[in-house]
Each structure stands twice: as C-alpha cells, then as structure tokens.
Amino acid sequence: MSVVVLIRSSYGNCRRAVAQILDFFQLPVDGKTVLIKPNALRASEPEEGVCTHPAVVRALVEEIKLRGARRIYVGDNPGMSAYGSNEEAFRESGLLAAAGPHYVNLGARTRMVDLPPQWGVRVAVSELVLECDVLISVPKLKTHGLTGLTCALKNSYGFLPGAQKAELHRRAGNPFAFCELMVDVFAIRPPDLVLVDGILAMEGNGPVARTLRYLGVLAGARDAVALDRVMCHIMGIPLEQARSVTAAAERGLGEANIQRIQLIGELFTVEDFRLPPAYGPGAEPECLRAPRGGDLGSRFDGILPRVQIELCDGCAACVKACPAGALDLRGGHPTVREEACIRCFCCQETCRTGALALRGN
C-alpha cells in the first residue's frame, strides 16, 4: 500500500520533519550517490514562493550527509533560456547557499532518451538523473494554470534542460496531451522519495502567482502519484481534473485512489484554496480531454494570458519563451494572437514583473 506522511512544520523547524520523513521511509543512502532535485523554476527570492524553499533543501542535505551518502548533488534545470541562467536561479532563490558545495548545473551533461513514439522526438535528459543511485525530488506545492497543480509529477519535467521544454509544449498542443507527456518524462526516472515543500504553498494563478498560502506542511512519499493525489485533496482539485495523476495511475506508476493510500498524519482540505481559472468548482473535466491539436474545450478556450501594461517593462522575455509564436511585441508590450495560442502559459511563468495573468473572457 502506498504511504503518504504529512507533518506540520515551519521553515524554522523543518529539519526535524525532514529527518522524520527520512527515518520513516528508511531510504538507503549510505555509500550512495544521491541527487536532490528541488523546483528551481527561475531566479526569484525565497519569499516569492516560486522555488522550493532553501531551508528545506539545506535540512535535507544535512540529513543525507549524516546518513553516509558517498556523493550528494543538488540541481535542477530552471525553465527556459529566457528564465535566466542555472546558477542565477539557484543564487537568487537561496538554493545555491543551501546546496553549498553540492550544487551542480544539472543541464551541463545530458544524454538523449526516446520518448514514446507518439511524440516523435528524443529528448536530452540530465545525465545525473539517469546515473544517480538515489533520486530525491523536492517539489514546491503550487497551483499551475495548465496542469492544475505542480508538485511531485511536474517536478520531474525539470529532468529536461533548456528550450526543449517549450518545444514539447508545442508538440503536446493541449492540456490533456501535455499531462500525458509530463508523465512520460516522469517515467524516465521515477524518484525514490518525494519530499514536498507545502509549508508556504502557492494558490491562484500559479506557478508564479503572488498569492501565497501558509499551509505549514511537509509531506513525504515514495509514491509520487499518491502524494500528488493527496495534495489535490488538500487544494480541493477533484481527481477528474488532475489528468497527470490519473494518467500516471493508469500506467501503473502509483496509486490515485485515496482510499488505498495509507496516511500518516492529519489529512485536510483548504476549503477556500484559490485554483487557476480552468480548475475548481464548475470546471468541466471534458475540457482537458480535447483531441490533441484540436479545440481545447470551453474552459481553456476562454482563458488567455493578458498583459497588465502598467506592470510590463517591455523586456520581451515572454515573446522569446512562447513556443507557438503567439506573442508579438507591439508598442512596447506583448499582445496575444488568440488563434495561435496553445494555452501553455510559458509566457506567464517567464514574466518577472507579474504583468501576465490568466484571465477568462
């Protein structure tokens, strides 16, 4: 039976909770090469809640050291080229200091890996992901405009360095297909343990919204699917809207039935947790099921990234990041061509000023 551990914690005392989770799962790290993979989406301050908090990563590094790991690496592939360099993302988010000498630019060495044939593409995967003895995924709990949530499954999308992430968005073409593709990337190397930073979670227009919600929970599991299922419960995302979770369960990668997940700790739901525009009460699950390359379905059709001109400095990072070429810079600000937009929301992730928000018509 899959087990998910929920521990109440703050950043100030998270080392104890991290140790409890490691003790519970008895992860064998003695003499092993361990890769710790936080979510380092882009250069941002820890208080912004965009990346895994450095206190959690620092605690994990210290605890893994104590448990006799031979080598420890801490690394991720931040978003796309427009998101800034790997080291910059780690430095600004405090993760570089937390990782200390264990920091590694995960994108520096890669190996080509086949994805399932329907994607018609090979991808460059960070070699350390494939070579490490033990992989510990340390996601940040956030909402995500495209996938509903970003947590254990989505954190593995960071196996892929650079601009290919955007190209895969274009190939997927709609939210349903993207969730399937994301699971295919996850399946390249499922983590041995997932430890979620759910202390300060993100709600609303994630994954870069300025709306944070204190949940005060660290969660751990060996089964990433079960863990995401439990996080959906906490955030109030119905299972039928969490396509990444159901797709992963259908492929035997983990448990999505909450009745079959053993919970250690108190399960709760935050009743008024704010979800992205396409999710939550009233959303039709069918909208995610549009055929690949076809109409997105009513709920997503009405949602577009919209620019708030007073916040936009005209940097054009969003234009460079758009995999569909749907953004033009006119009059110093981007405009979205609705017919070309695939609703991947990469532009929103890229914008450092918060000028792009997802809005319904």
Ligand code: SF4
């Ligand atoms: S405009 Fe934004 S949401 Fe639309 S395709 Fe481009 S990056 Fe994706």
Ligand code: SF4
């Ligand atoms: S919307 Fe954001 S990313 Fe795009 S040009 Fe304006 S400030 Fe730059």
